[in-house]
Amino acid sequence: MSVTINKKFVGQFIKEHELSNIAASAEAALSLVRAKTGPGADFLGWVDLPVNYDRDEFARIKAAAQKIKKMCDVLVVIGIGGSYLGARAFIEYIKSNNYNSLHGDCPEIYFAGNSISASALSDIIKMCEGKDICVNVVSKSGTTTEPAIAFRIFRDLVVSKYGEDGARERIFATTDKARGTLKAFADEKGYETFVVPDDIGGRYSVLTAVGLLPIAVAGIDIDALMAGAAAAREEYMSRGFSDNAALQYAALRNILYRKGKDTEILVSYEPAAQMLSEWWKQLYGESEGKDGKGIYPSSVVFSTDLHSLGQFIQDGKRNLFETVIDIKSPKDSLKVPHDPLDTDGLNYIANRELDEINHKAMLGTLLAHVDGGVPNIVVETPDRSEAEAGRLIYFFELACAVSGYMLGVNPFDQPGVESYKKNMFALLGKKGSEERGRELEARIAAL
Ligand code: PA5
Numbered sequence: 160m161s162v163t164i165n166k167k168f169v170g171q172f173i174k175e176h177e178l179s180n181i182a183a184s185a186e187a188a189l190s191l192v193r194a195k196t197g198p199g200a201d202f203l204g205w206v207d208l209p210v211n212y213d214r215d216e217f218a219r220i221k222a223a224a225q226k227i228k229k230m231c232d233v234l235v236v237i238g239i240g241g242s243y244l245g246a247r248a249f250i251e252y253i254k255s256n257n258y259n260s261l262h263g264d265c266p267e268i269y270f271a272g273n274s275i276s277a278s279a280l281s282d283i284i285k286m287c288e289g290k291d292i293c294v295n296v297v298s299k300s301g302t303t304t305e306p307a308i309a310f311r312i313f314r315d316l317v318v319s320k321y322g323e324d325g326a327r328e329r330i331f332a333t334t335d336k337a338r339g340t341l342k343a344f345a346d347e348k349g350y351e352t353f354v355v356p357d358d359i360g361g362r363y364s365v366l367t368a369v370g371l372l373p374i375a376v377a378g379i380d381i382d383a384l385m386a387g388a389a390a391a392r393e394e395y396m397s398r399g400f401s402d403n404a405a406l407q408y409a410a411l412r413n414i415l416y417r418k419g420k421d422t423e424i425l426v427s428y429e430p431a432a433q434m435l436s437e438w439w440k441q442l443y444g445e446s447e448g449k450d451g452k453g454i455y456p457s458s459v460v461f462s463t464d465l466h467s468l469g470q471f472i473q474d475g476k477r478n479l480f481e482t483v484i485d486i487k488s489p490k491d492s493l494k495v496p497h498d499p500l501d502t503d504g505l506n507y508i509a510n511r512e513l514d515e516i517n518h519k520a521m522l523g524t525l526l527a528h529v530d531g532g533v534p535n536i537v538v539e540t541p542d543r544s545e546a547e548a549g550r551l552i553y554f555f556e557l558a559c560a561v562s563g564y565m566l567g568v569n570p571f572d573q574p575g576v577e578s579y580k581k582n583m584f585a586l587l588g589k590k591g592s593e594e595r596g597r598e599l600e601a602r603i604a605a606l
Contacts, residue, residue, distance in 0.1 A: 360573075420534065
């Protein structure tokens with residue numbers, strides 16, 4: 160099985176020659192990825208990762224996951240951006256967005272350190288009360304403020320509950336192999352560490368220990384996940400444009416962008432895919448939004464958001480296109496019951512599968528949005544199994560790199576992320592930035 164692109168609902172917005180003209184550019188972009196000669200080529204470690212990963216570390220990840228499962232009721236994963244989105248996205252996508260209520264014999268998993276909200280962190284602390292906890296702190300740089308704050312708080316909590324010796328058994332750090340404050344601290348305290356490879360940026364790190372450890376703790380088969388990604392690599396790295404879904408997706412979105420469609424909405428009809436959309440938004444937004452260019456990535460879950468954003472998509476500013484994830488086989492089966500009285504008038508769909516009804520909602524929406532001037536690319540995936548999720552990860556990652564090269568940007572840097580940090584540090588009076596802090600305070604006062 161494989162990811163496929165259904166072009167039926169984008170056809171009327173794109174002429175055949177536009178697609179054939181752009182094919183060479185997509186293939187050239189893929190050649191840059193293959194030859195590792197494009198901008199940011201130092202960050203292409205994810206390309207061969209599904210077949211070229213550290214087997215010893217992979218075994219340690221599985222062993223640590225087993226240990227965490229035995230020792231803990233709750234795993235707190237501390238990280239922000241690429242250091243948490245992939246894990247959360249694919250736990251929810253493969254298992255459920257209600258994972259923490261349906262976790263079975265696996266620990267509950269909470270994600271902390273992805274904001275600076277006292278309420279958010281306090282809630283997680285409350286949810287841990289009376290439970291055995293483990294912590295996986297994830298930070299490539301080891302210096303990011305949000306996770307560093309959360310780690311201080313949770314480390315204190317773990318140490319006060321289990322002592323330094325107990326904490327050593329329960330804290331796992333995923334960070335740079337040698338550098339950074341977190342690595343030094345973890346080594347000093349004797350915490351088990353896992354590596355974020357030098358040549359893999361945060362948003363491309365879901366198939367490293369960053370994503371794999373929490374995903375394995377959730378009881379997900381990480382061998383199958385990697386095997387799916389490896390199959391996708393085999394397919395997308397070797398095939399030409401006409402049968403390469405990753406190249407076609409990259410090409411279609413670039414054609415639409417050149418026609419003024421500068422906002423892409425990732426659509427799914429499955430609430431379990433909501434966090435996958437958050438992961439996708441970081442992947443595409445951080446890779447392409449630079450040098451005054453980029454497609455703004457947004458997302459919706461239908462039919463839920465048809466009742467809030469449907470009006471805008473149907474009828475608002477026409478700078479939108481949608482990319483619909485069409486999951487062919489549902490995980491669960493549920494039928495509309497028959498009611499002899501039919502007071503709600505639903506008997507016309509009695510005994511029909513909810514999935515069938517969801518599918519009709521999708522088809523109806525696709526047609527309506529196309530009629531409203533919104534092109535729709537449909538990405539078809541067979542199901543939410545580990546293997547197909549692995550394929551989908553690789554599909555989106557590779558298409559993103561190709562698309563970024565086609566757009567003429569370096570898809571692997573994120574210079575813009577630093578600006579808010581510099582201001583925040585200055586306003587907080589961090590050593591060395593006091594002068595800037597005073598300037599910013601004066602600017603704010605003068606506004
Ligand atoms: O993709 C990225 O580089 C970012 O989203 C980072 O993952 C995020 O800023 C967290 O950085 P770090 O892992 O160094 O704490």
